């Protein structure tokens with residue numbers, strides 16, 4: 001038996017809830033400088049009820065080959081990865097907004 005989505009009641013492989021949720025989100029991407037002038041890329045505006053943020057952070061970290069953290073619905077990556085993050089998120093179906 002395959003897993004059933006609690007939202008739409010369809011088996012997970014037919015479920016479009018996460019795809020729809022991604023399209024409905026507007027993810028903000030910005031950069032910030034931290035102590036000692038280190039840049040971080042900040043991704044926020046993600047709804048943690050619909051999206052697995054920990055998993056998304058993992059994907060972004062590996063795509064950008066950067067370290068990072070995930071806290072309170074925000075993902076922070078070390079370094080300036082705005083362009084890469086935007087490309088990866090859009091490829092996954094997210095709407096993004098770069099600040």
Ligand SMILES: [Zn+2]
Pocket residue numbers: 005006007008009010015016017018
């Ligand atoms: Zn569903």
